[in-house]
Amino acid sequence: MNPAININNLNYSYGTMPVLENLSFKIERGDLFIIIGPNGSGKSTLLRLIAGIIRAGDGQIELFGNPIRNYTRKALARKIAYVPQTVPVDFPFTVSEVVLMGRSPHLGMLGLEREKDLVITKQAMEFTGLEQLAHRKTHQLSGGECQRVFIARAICQETDIILLDEPTASLDLAHQTRIMDLMEKLQKEKDITVVMVSHDVNLAAMYGKTLLLLKEGQILSRGKPDEVLTFQTLEAAYGCTLLVDESPLGHFPRVTPVPERLMKIKD
Amino acid sequence: MKPHFLKRLLPVAFVLSILLAGVMFLGISVGSTGSNFGDVWRSLLTNTRADSVLEAIIWRIRLPRVILAALVGATLSLGGLVFQALLRNPLAEPYILGISGGSAIGAILGIILGLSYFPGVSIMAFTGSIGTLVLLLIMSQGQAVFKKDSLLLSGVMVNAFCSAVIMFLISMTRDARLHNIMFWLMGDLSTADIGQVGFLAAALLPCFILIFWLSNTMNLLLLGRDMAQTMGVNVKIVTLTLLITTSYMVSITVSYCGLIGFVGLVIPHLLRLVSGSDHRILVPASILGGGAYMVVCDLLAKILPSQGEIPAGVITALIGAPLFIFLLKRSRQ
Secondary structure, three states: OOOOOEEEEEEEEEOOEEEEEEEEEEEEEOOEEEEEOOOOOHHHHHHHHHHHOOOOOOOEEEEOOHHHOOHHHHHHHHOEEOOOOOOOOOOEEEHHHHHHHHHHHHHHOOOOHHHHHHHHHHHHHOOOOOOHHOOOOOHHHHHHHHHHHHHHHHOOOOOOEEEEEOOOOOOOOOHHHHHHHHHHHHHHOOEEEEEEEOOHHHHHHHHHHHEEEOOOEEEEEEEHHHOOOHHHHHHHHHHHOOEEEEOOOOOEEEEEEEHHHHHHOOO | OOOHHHHHHHHHHHHHHHHHHHHHHHHOOOOOOOOOHHHHHHHHHHHOOOOHHHHHHHHHHHHOOOOOHHHHHHHHHHHHHHHHOOOOOOOOOOOOOOOOOOOOHHHHHHHHOOOOOOHHHHHHHHHHHHHHHHHHHHHHHOOOOOOOOHHHOOEEEOHHHHHHHHHHHHHHOOOHHHHHHHHHHHOOOOOOOOHHHHHHHHHHHHHHHHHOOOOHHHHHHHHHHHHHHHHOOOOHHHHHHHHHHHHHHHHHHHHHHHOOOHHHHHHHHHHHHHHHHHHHHHHHHHHHHHHHHHHHHHHHHHOOOOOOOOHHHHHHHHHHHHHHHHHHHHOOO
């Protein structure tokens, strides 16, 4: 069986500045795949390339064995859903309207919804715990609720793959775990391949099945959390001193950045 | 769960159609030549030629004028709606952005050069509207998807510049055709004849249909370019199509009846309050509602002055400008 995503010798640059250099890796079906790395390492660019928002200058991205450039926009939208980091909510759509919009790749130009689409929309809202908010306007919601609305919209798109760009950024701790629990539920119950970019290595350690650590557009490490999140690789990636031990919650690493004043005491 | 889309569209469309038909009938009935509703009704519906003078006034003067008002109102209101969605700014509107002003410059240049209304003046007006649009987009570029105030400020400046150019052009010419230009400039609907109105309808109706066809795509665009693209929208082509179609519609109406402002601000705003943000409903509702609103404004322009008439653009500005200030103040809070 072909992997969900297969990337071969992918290069990308903004002007003359290379952002991604010669990346090759696979993402298996049903994985919860988290891309981590320092600022400017090319994480978001990689995600946008997979989503088809920007086209690769060089190299190949295959989805289920077919090169991404062979897909029409609409066909691609039935395979991959994308949740950006921030979404403008300045026009007052209701929650159910936004979630229903996820059906549009399956509908005609005017997006005339059928009974089936309303059922799928309702299920997506139940899955994400939004039933109570169905008729609220999106600009009245909190950051975490908003994020769930756009995830529900992605679920409604009924794709095999969902891509998310830092879905937990700017959320408080409770909402962070809630969103990540949702990601795990998506992957386990719906068998969707979830690929996300995250800044939070500890969330990545707790939830990720496979991690990809990028630095300056190159792969530093790829594998299970305990293979990737080692003291050596993390120090090489972030260039600061970190404490890596085992989390008291289970068999996954816990990463703690070490403040400078504590390092002096250690000396 | 919201009911099916058609179940939401039909009541809105029904109410607005009745409203439009009602005010159009009122518009046909009221005029300086005294008449009563019964006579007008009979004249419209039957072939009995009881009063030939009234007959002529109704069919040759009032009916074209009312249809023209409805078409212009529909176009300007729809233009406002499209610009608001594409620029993600609820205060955007062809007149406020200076698009109408640019069309007017083109149209006046065409008149001065002695071109015929079609295609000469129309093409000049279209060129003017596209020119100001490009200028506006360049000026507000690089400011994170058009920050609300900077876009409006650019529009105000473009508008001021256009007004100055228009005044300059008028002062440079002694052409007799420009005698009435001030009246035209303020938005005048009184010179319609049925042939021209038919031509206008033929030029505008395909645009209405095209924009309705793209209305669901406009909804998706409001979720941001990236998300729209990953839902199958060709963002560049759709945006370009909508901008050019809208500029074309606006330039056609401007070259025909001058500058009528704020219609595209008032109507979409009211409709959004009533029926939400779904453009599949807002597009037809803006066409019907904008038409009705313009017919009423033209009627007011006809009956308010103690003698003669005032341009309809005066009425729309008297209503629209205060609303604009109110909305601007509220959007800052």
